[in-house]
Amino acid sequence: MRLFRRNPDPMGPLDYSRRLWLRAFVAVTLFFLYAPIIGLMAFSFNDSRRNVVWRGFTTDYYVKLWNNDSLMMAFANSLTIAVMTTIVSTILGALTAYVLWRYRFPGKAVYEGGMALPIVIPEICMGVAMMVFFARIGWPAGLPWPINLGSITIAHIAFAFPFAAIVIRARLESFNRELSECARDLGASEYRVFRDIVVPHMRPGLIAGALLAFTLSLDDFVITFFTAGPDTVTFPVKIYSMVRFSVTPEVNAASTVLILVTLVVTTIALWIQNRNNMIGKSAH
Amino acid sequence: MSDAPIIQIKNVSKLYGGTVKAVDGVDLEVGRGEFFALLGPSGCGKTTLLRMLAGFEVPTAGQVIIDGQDMATVQPNKRPVNMVFQSYAVFPHMSVEQNVGYGLKMERRPAKEIRERVAEALELVKLGHLGKRMPDEMSGGQRQRVALARALVKRPKVLLLDEPLSALDAKLREAMQLELVRLQKTVGITFVIVTHDQSEALSMANRIAVMNQGKVQQVAPPAELYEMPANRFVADFIGKINMIEGDSTAAGDGEVRVKAHPLGEMTLKGTATGKVALAVRPEKIFVDEKEPTDPNLIKVKGKVGEVAYFGSYSNVFFDIGLGQPLQADISNVSSDIEEYTFKAGEQYWIYWRKSDTLVLGD
Numbered sequence: 001m002r003l004f005r006r007n008p009d010p011m012g013p014l015d016y017s018r019r020l021w022l023r024a025f026v027a028v029t030l031f032f033l034y035a036p037i038i039g040l041m042a043f044s045f046n047d048s049r050r051n052v053v054w055r056g057f058t059t060d061y062y063v064k065l066w067n068n069d070s071l072m073m074a075f076a077n078s079l080t081i082a083v084m085t086t087i088v089s090t091i092l093g094a095l096t097a098y099v100l101w102r103y104r105f106p107g108k109a110v111y112e113g114g115m116a117l118p119i120v121i122p123e124i125c126m127g128v129a130m131m132v133f134f135a136r137i138g139w140p141a142g143l144p145w146p147i148n149l150g151s152i153t154i155a156h157i158a159f160a161f162p163f164a165a166i167v168i169r170a171r172l173e174s175f176n177r178e179l180s181e182c183a184r185d186l187g188a189s190e191y192r193v194f195r196d197i198v199v200p201h202m203r204p205g206l207i208a209g210a211l212l213a214f215t216l217s218l219d220d221f222v223i224t225f226f227t228a229g230p231d232t233v234t235f236p237v238k239i240y241s242m243v244r245f246s247v248t249p250e251v252n253a254a255s256t257v258l259i260l261v262t263l264v265v266t267t268i269a270l271w272i273q274n275r276n277n278m279i280g281k282s283a284h
Numbered sequence: 285m286s287d288a289p290i291i292q293i294k295n296v297s298k299l300y301g302g303t304v305k306a307v308d309g310v311d312l313e314v315g316r317g318e319f320f321a322l323l324g325p326s327g328c329g330k331t332t333l334l335r336m337l338a339g340f341e342v343p344t345a346g347q348v349i350i351d352g353q354d355m356a357t358v359q360p361n362k363r364p365v366n367m368v369f370q371s372y373a374v375f376p377h378m379s380v381e382q383n384v385g386y387g388l389k390m391e392r393r394p395a396k397e398i399r400e401r402v403a404e405a406l407e408l409v410k411l412g413h414l415g416k417r418m419p420d421e422m423s424g425g426q427r428q429r430v431a432l433a434r435a436l437v438k439r440p441k442v443l444l445l446d447e448p449l450s451a452l453d454a455k456l457r458e459a460m461q462l463e464l465v466r467l468q469k470t471v472g473i474t475f476v477i478v479t480h481d482q483s484e485a486l487s488m489a490n491r492i493a494v495m496n497q498g499k500v501q502q503v504a505p506p507a508e509l510y511e512m513p514a515n516r517f518v519a520d521f522i523g524k525i526n527m528i529e530g531d532s533t534a535a536g537d538g539e540v541r542v543k544a545h546p547l548g549e550m551t552l553k554g555t556a557t558g559k560v561a562l563a564v565r566p567e568k569i570f571v572d573e574k575e576p577t578d579p580n581l582i583k584v585k586g587k588v589g590e591v592a593y594f595g596s597y598s599n600v601f602f603d604i605g606l607g608q609p610l611q612a613d614i615s616n617v618s619s620d621i622e623e624y625t626f627k628a629g630e631q632y633w634i635y636w637r638k639s640d641t642l643v644l645g646d
Contacts, residue, residue, distance in 0.1 A: 181340055182373035182431075184360045186387035186438065196386070200377040 037259065044252035061253040071254060074238035079261075080146050081234065082217040085156040089213035090206055092157065093164025097205075098198065100165075101172040116166065118159040127226035130155045134227060141229055148232050155227045156217040163216060164209030171205030172198075204273055211269045215262050288352060289313040290441060290474050291337065296346030297498075298332050306332045308498035310346070314442075314491075319468050319475045321489035325521070326480055329498040334444050334478045338367045351441050361390070366435035367444040370451070372427045374419040380406070380430050381415040387438045405437035408470065425456050436471060445477040449484060461488055482522050486510070494518050510565075516644045519563050526569075526610050527561040532643055540643055546605050547582055554643030563642040566599065569612035571632045583635035586610060588626045600626050602634055610634060 047058040065071060100112055118126060134151050142148070175198065183193045199206075221236040228237055235258060242251050291314040298307040307329040314320045322330040335341040336348055339360035348355045351364060366387070375383050381402055388398045406412050409429040419427055428448065435443055448464070449457045465488055468475045479485050485492045486506040493503045494517075502514035513519035516527065530544025534557050543549045544562050552562075570576075576583055586602030589609050597616055601609040612634065616624045 176371055176373065178369040178371045178373040179375060181338075181360070182367070182369055183375070183386070184340075185338055185363075185365075185367045186434065187361045187390035188386075189361060192390065197375060 040252050041256045041259070044249050044256045046249050046252075049248060061249040064250055065253050065257070068250070070233070071235075071238055071242075074233045074235045075257070077146075077149060077152075077232060078218055078235035081149050081153050081156055082214050084149075084153045085160050085217035086210050086214040088153075088157045089161035089164045089217075090210040092161045093166075093209050093213070094168050094199075094202060094206060096161070096165040097168035097172055097202075098194070100169060101175075115162050118162050119166075123159075123222040126155075126159060127223040130158075130223060131226040142231070145231075148229070152224055152227045152232060152234065155223050156220060159220075159223060160213040160216045163212045167209040167212060168202055168205040171202055171208075175201050207269050207273050211266060214265055218262060219258065290316045290318075290351055291476070292347070292349040293333070293337075294347040294349070296333070296336065296343045296348060298329070298336065298341060299344045305498045307336070307343075310495075310498075310500050312493055312500060312503065314474060314476060317472055317474055319465065319488060319490045320477070321485035321492045322476065322478045322495060323482060323485040323492050323521075324480065324495035328495040330478045330480075330495050331446060333495075334367075334446055334476065337442070337476065338365060338444055339363050364441040365444055366438050366440040366442075367446065368428070368431045368435050368448050370447045372424075372431040372451075374427045374430050374434075376419050378419075379415070380411065380417050380419070380422075383419070383430055384415075384434045384437050387434060391438075401437050402433075405433040408436065408467070409433045424451055425460065428452070428460070432467070436467075436473070440473060442474045442476060445475060447478055447480070449479070449481070457484075464488060486522070494521060496521070513563075513642065513644065516561055516563075516646055519561075519642065519644055524566050524611065524613075525563050526566065527563045527644070528606065528610075530560055530562050532557045532560040542643060547584055550582065550638065552638055552641055552643055556643050556645030558645065561644045563644050564636050564640055566611045566613040567597075567615075568640040569610070569614075569634060569636045571600070571612060571614060571634055573632060575633050576635050580638050581635045582638055582641060583633055584610075586632055586634045588628050588630045588632065591626045591628070598624065598626065602632070604634065 043054075044061055045057050045059065046054055047060070048055040096115060100108070100115075105111075130151075139151050143150070179197050179201075180193045183197045184190075188196060219236055220234075221240065224234050225237055225240070228234060233241070235254070239251055239254050239258075242248070242254070291312070293310055293312040296307055296310045297305065300306055310329075310333060312333075322333060324330045332341055336343055337350070337355075339355065339358065353364075355363060375386065378386065384402045384405055385398045388401060393401075402415070403412065406415055409432050411426065411429050411433065414422070414426065419430065422430070428451075445464075449460055452460060461484060464475070464477075477485070477489065486509075489506060491503060491505055492509055494501045494509065496517050502509060502518045504512070504514075509518065510522055513522060513525075519525045519527070528544050528547065530542045530547075532540045532542045532554070534555075535541045535551055538553060538555065539551050540554045540557060540560075541549065541551055542554075542560065542562060547562065554560075564582075584604050586604040589601040589603050591601070592599040595616070597613045600612050600614055602612065604610050614624060614626075618624060
């Protein structure tokens, strides 16, 4: 009597994709993930005021976008804020991460927790808090561009730099402390050790942190909405105000641009990181 | 000046958390051009001592003097010493040349001088052809040579080596031991090496400091350490040794009267009194079927227990009526197998010279 029958065709780990239900599951996941985005992009080329029926291909709405001064201004605002936020957040994040990794000091745990607070605080609370704060201290309005973006930039840095710090801190965990001791031993000052040995090790973390800060800032809506004045509208806030009237292909086009900017920046950052790795591996 | 020791460690202690004594009142002197080893089990304080020489640890008490200069306020990057780290610490994002040249760059040497000295240092460690390589394309042994060249190129007064061979496989380790000795003779720089491996220390160093629990137990050349250990710890830590407990009283003239079961009472050279151990190395023991008559021998009857055969010698354990057996390394001097085959249960006279017997206190 045979209690067990041997499976005539045992499956390898990759063969599970042959199962129909698993394939269907993956297909449905991908569909819900990408269909809205692809649909949004596709309908930005739709030759119709309504966003429902496909009427033919046109790039009119991109031209309209280009000629829409207030939207272009919002786009310029967003990019300016994002670039400033990225630079400051990365530097601030790197220094914070370094201090937390390198030194032991009283209240370190409190400091570390306090730093991560902006990550866990609900964004809406942060937005309201920022709005009240800037109103309370009497932040001047009506300054010339780009100084009038200051309050939004400060708010963005406040919530973006902890993300950068955490990413860079994680990278530092893999650092061999003997490397910095060795550099000291060879005659380097603390500053040279940081510049020559620690920063090169941090680089992938710096790139990832900068990227994170950039995308967080570029597409932030909630906090920006509360800190933006009438003259300092950003791209996401502008799109929101356009949607309130009606979802036109122009909105689609604007969103597509935002997606593309994010994608391009991410690709460039990944490419830089890869190229650095390649140099490290292939130079003879 | 040149006769003065290059390193003077005066009554140095290091406390962690106010109570744990990693280093406890150490006095040491290392002479110019010496190959000096700090040997001991892990946690004995040898690495802490080395790191104090490099400047990565600050002594809680005492004085570290290198080349006549008190190091108390001298930062690691200003000390006339260089270190080879246990992990080699080769900078992964720099080529071999950049790694070796880094220390000279910090000294702001002209580019031409850096190039020449780097090339010279790489020749010295036989890596002359690999200057353009990146560390991740090199083997562990090669990376260690990079670390050596990088430290030596600075022409330090003392080269510190922290367990430099522990990450290498056995064969490479042996080759590297010879290499380090050759290198030390070539450059003439004082080497201070930290190791937990006694054979490493014995084969390389001119002088060894054996440490335990933060204290220096004995400082001596390798042979003296092996043949004349200062106490039980050193005797036990270095090589194999038999110890038989006994009582000792001073008999004057550098001799002691020792009573130990089952050896009886005898007068031996030594100074330790009270509870002592009579110690003898296994290779100093002879075995015979007949009772020896020479009065300068210590003899005892024993029964063969376990035998481990090693080709050139056999490690034979004899039961002499004590808790632990007495082990003897018997050289296999004849090719007649019968002549040196020990069978369990056979009775023999076991004996050794009184002069080979050590009287060890704690």
